[in-house]
Amino acid sequence: MRERENRLIAIENRFSPITEQYRNVRTSIQFAASSGRPMKLLLVTSTEQEEGKTTLASNLAVVMAETNTKVLLIDGDLRRATAGKIFNLRTGTVAGLSTLLSNVGSSLEEAIQRTQIKNLDFLPAGPIPSNPSELLNSNRLNEIFQQVEEKYDFIIVDSPPLLVVTDAQIFSSKVDGVVLVVRENRTKRNNLIKCKTLLERSKARLIGVVYNGAKSLSAGNYNYYKY
Template structure:
């Protein structure tokens, strides 16, 4: 993604949709392919993306990965599981209600919370209104049921979670999904903090599929590039 190019609302744009021939777009397609081959013996149906701390681009990566996956012909749903600071509704210019929080609290049906992104093959479930008990909702039986139902209806379920060190939300969801991807902001997160995030996920018995180094700046082209590393290479 070119430095400084953002949407009017200040959020990073959906580069895979807006500029499919860009270097960053190709990187997301490579990420999609790499993830597809991380579990050759298992049908990968759901992926949770988290980060060590806030501001590392986790939601931008989640959204662009979802677009890239839908471009492969798959039926994809992107779920806003960051119930504390939701941004997906802004990125896709869609309503934030009723949203996931309303579904988990029993105030709305799952069907009513699904919103078309206007991108072929991609639906979005925004986070919804801020609840008083995000962690409790995300580790509830209702959340397990939501993921199970979505896995039946979609080829891929991508969940945009919360930073793993800041709150417990991502860790409590570790066993609800087929795999977790950790997003790390380049030159933003100390190595110790990145390792702490990785250790917290492992303690929660998460299946860590890999680590994404985000916001890597290449001086030659003055572009940001998204690169995927296997977990053992990132240690």
């Protein structure tokens, strides 16, 4: 319980300095959007696990929804789905991205859940599939993205680490922009360089690096740097 409170600080404490940092990240992304190119689908990723991707994606979704835009958070970590838990939503056995990808008949409307926050909906990862990368590397994912882009103003995709499995790289080639989370005292410099190469290879648009400070609350301490 306590952990959940800390991790969704953008709801628990709308006026905390950390929530304000999430709003700064939001502003930077909105700037990237004003450059003329579309910036509707955003991927949040990092080099490895436990760097603060899910925490950033969730809190960013909350502060984005504050601006009266319709926001969808997608749990794109089909192997280690945790975003739903942060919002206290049903996950695991319910329909989600994996069922939409594997079963052409299943409907997006049924899979999407409302969160406790106005303007913020959530698409769970769904049950863990046996072949996540193959499922994601399909035209079906493009169709799903098209559908959600019609319904929402802004979509944030939480994802697995770039260097562990290919899933995030697949996402990166299909979204409008990528934000990399770097965690202080944890993210290795040469891994960051490897990520940059992978993103270039998939022709992804890296719009910023968000620095997650080490000595903060479990909610993280995020500062945005334009890439």
